[in-house]
Amino acid sequence: MQISDKQKYDKVIELSRRRGFLWRSFEIYGGTSGFWDYGPLGAALKRKIEEEWRKIYVIGEGFFEIETPTIGIKEVFVASGHVNNFVDVTVECTKCGAEYRADHLIRDATKPLVFEHGEDGTFSHVLETNVEGLDVKELDKIIREDDIKCPSCGGELGECYQSNLMFKTSIGAGEKKVGYLRPETAQGIFVDFPHLLRFYREKLPFGIVQIGKAYRNEISPRQGVIRLREFTLAEAEIFIDYMDDTHPTFERVEGEKVVLYPREDQNDEKEPKEMGIEEALNKKMIENEFLAYNIALAHKFLTKIGIPKEKIRFRQHKEEEMAHYASDCWDAEIETEQFGWIEVIGIADRGDYDLKAHSTASGQDLTLFKSFENPIKTKKKVIKPKMGKIGPVFKEKTPLVLKKLKEGKNEIKDGKISLEIDGEEITIGEEMYSLEEVEEEVYGERIIPHVIEPSYGVDRILYALLEHSYREESLNLETDLNLNDEKEDEKRIVLGFNAFLAPIDVAVLPLLTKEELIKKSRDVVEILKRENLLADYDDSGSIGRRYRRQDEVGTPFCVTIDFETLEDDTVTIRERDTMKQIRVEKKDLPNVLGRLREGEEFLKGP
RNA sequence: GCGCCGAUGGUCUAGCGGCAUGACUAGGGCCUUCCAAGCCCUAGACCCGGGUUCAAAUCCCGGUCGGCGCACCA
Structure with a gap:
């Protein structure tokens, strides 16, 4: 059989193209490498993956989502270092x-x-x-x-x-202003930092996310959908206090086991090892609690959408492979047949690199005032100028003198203070000031938050999911009609998506193409639509063929309308993975489907 | 960017100077009481540009795209 000799990648891509998941962009003009279109089912799948991501980061972590332009002005990327380093x-x-x-x-x-x-x-x-x-x-x-x-x-x-490697463009007519297509969504977040700080009422830690397109003008993109010139990133920027890296809700990831591949082990060519996230932290294998937390979170996400545990590992970047802004970075990698271990998520400790850079470049204060638990009281001596004496002596230079004195870098020599004003040396005599001891209270300090950044490559995750969901089953059909002894196993192609990710939620099929059954089926479609389910109707070919069509695109359930339906208003639900059926009352259908979609065991019955 | 190989209906594929194969899929119909059954009909392709030739899908040159190796990959 020809098809089984092919690489899995070829099969997955062939199916994706045939059934409307992925198409090469600009195909009628010959295509351009590094660009892929999401077809109807691909776009639906991608949306559902992003929705799961939002459930974890936006709802679970409480990180609100923002949207900033995909084009950035030159200043942003000069400050971020991309113009020079990228x-x-x-x-x-x-x-x-x-x-x-x-x-x-x-x-x-x-x-x-x-x-x-x-x-x-x-x-x-x-x-x-x-x-x-x-x-x-x-x-x-x-x-x-x-x-x-x-x-x-x-x-x-x-x-x-x-x-x-950034796409360059110009903003406005006459190429007045240079812009770049963003190579990551993160900069839009950093640039909004003052707003975000106020939004989160000046308290650390807080996080903010953005899902959107990013662009890199790769010199020669290869590897199909893995390296794109335009791709979707789902990024979270988590602003933390570097003095206090205790994660507030670490207990949520306790017990999560992950496969880790730290820098040293890569250098020593040791194998990655699995361990609990707390252990990795205790052993200092992962330095920072926020990094550890986000590694565990990434692991939760990938396993939830259906990537097998044994195909996931976290690899720490070696010193020389880290981005110009990162001080530590762990990649989530998924093992694929075609490409081996591919990076799908980067979890980086960006330190204060970005905020510092933007603060310097823009001249804006991007710090946050952090109160001490107890104000620090200090006693110190301050110089109190005697205005009655200083004024008459220095005349119009008095304000400058006062300013210098206030700066506090004064050395008192024999009771006299020397100052330099406009290149001129002047002396403040003992009679012009008094030394007073004052008590000063310091309530806090201004700090630049550090940033922990989980950055998800949505397209790569989608491909990995397709590959790991794809399976071919051999069905040994015992047909009496098989007269010639050519024993050909029938093949069933299935995309075994979790029900909540499948592009089509449910298919409604009349058992036969009879008018009564078709009419009834249309009614059922309407009922399911009212439940916000994406329901597909199909009456073409035999019932078996229709089941296979749905299997191939990962539809988890098919509702079949038969003659019994006409009598007692019951329908059958056929499950994709087991091909088994249960019969339920039509009126219970939304309820039962809802429970099945939540993961209830199929044959438990209503 | 370099080297090697390739590109034929929606998908897969045969042909490699002379009528472009076949399968699957798809659309319509018949049949059909649950897993790609059968029958009839229909639709659909030589990557682009130039050259050689009476004649090019086929040979040559250039390009585009893809695969592999090298390189690159925040």
Whole structure:
């Protein structure tokens, strides 16, 4: 059988395209890599995944959702570091015009530095120039100093320049203002920090989420739906007090077991290990309680939507792979057949990087006043100027003098204070001030919150879910009609989504294409619609064919209308996974379906 | 971005200088009392552009897209 020889990825993508989950974008024009459309069922599935996410973060955690533009002005991304750091350094040959990535060019041009003789008689280089983390000027310098030429024509290379991975655009007519399509939704949140702080009434910790599109102009996106140029992020930014990283509701994730793959174990090539989240925290494997909490939360989310536990692990980023803003980062990875372990969620400790950066760049105060439990009382001596003496002496310079004195950086020498005003040295004599001891109370301090950021790649999660939901079942049908001994097992393709995620909630099918049954079926569809269920009606082909159609798109239940329905107003509900049926009264249908959708065992009966 | 390979109905596929295969799917009808049954009918394709040739899906060149390897991946 041809189909079973194929990779699972191919089967999943084929089904997705055939049944309207995923389509390549711009297909009639040949398509463009890095862009995919969600078809009717794909869009529905994605929405339901996002809805589950909201249940956890918005309702569960109490993080409200905001929506900010997908285009950001240049200032935002200059401050955030994306304009400078989210780049590849490129260099162009002045003669033939070929373009190169400068770091690779240097690495290639300067290697091999050392050869090692392999056992199989081949040579391999073991050292290469370390170009990691060099900036434009440094790379440019190396090219000049080592006199590196164009590898294809030997021509002189031009100056290095940065090519940014953000999509650039202009705002308004005449390209007055430069904008970029956001590479993450987070910056919109940081920029709104003063509003958010007031909204949450100036108390830490608080969180805020955003679900939306983000854009990265990847040089060469591959791997189908895994690497996109336009993709959906579901991000939460959790603002915390770094002095107090006790999570207020840690008990919610107690007992959650996760597979962890810390940095050290990766370096030592050890296996990831499963452990309770409290243990990981106690052993300092995860440094921060908020990080640990959010790792557990991510694990809850992924298992809830139906990713098998054994296919989930959390891998800590190595130092060199972390983003420019992160001080620690754990990725949730899901194992897929096609791509191996893929990153689907990044849980980063962004520290105070972003707020600090935006504060500096905008000149705005992005701090929060944190009260001490007990005000700190200090006694200190302050200088009290005697205005009657100072005024007449310094005249119009008096305000400046007072200002200097207030700054408090005064050294008293032999009772005299020296100040520098407009480059001029002046002396305040003993008679011009008095020293008084005052008691000062400090009620708190201004702090910049730190940020913990769980960032979910919705598209990747959706793909992983499709792959893990896809199954083919062999049905051994004992047909007497099978005269030739060609024993061909019939194949059933099922997307085994949890009922609450399935794009179509329920299908209504007349057993036969008879007018009475069709009419009755239409009535049932109307009843289900009133319950806000997405009900599909289908009377084409045989009943078996219709069940298979629904199985293939993951519809959990089919309601079948037969001749008994006409007599006693009962219908059958057929479950996707077991293919078993129960008969219920038509009037109980919404109630029973509701309970089944909540996960009640199927054959328990009404 | 480099190298290798590929692109034919909605899906999968045969053909590889001379009428474009077949299966599945889909639409309509007949039949049919629960899991892709059967019968009849219908619809539907050579990635784009150039070249070679009497003739190109087929050969050549360029492009686009895809797969794999290298590289990249906040």
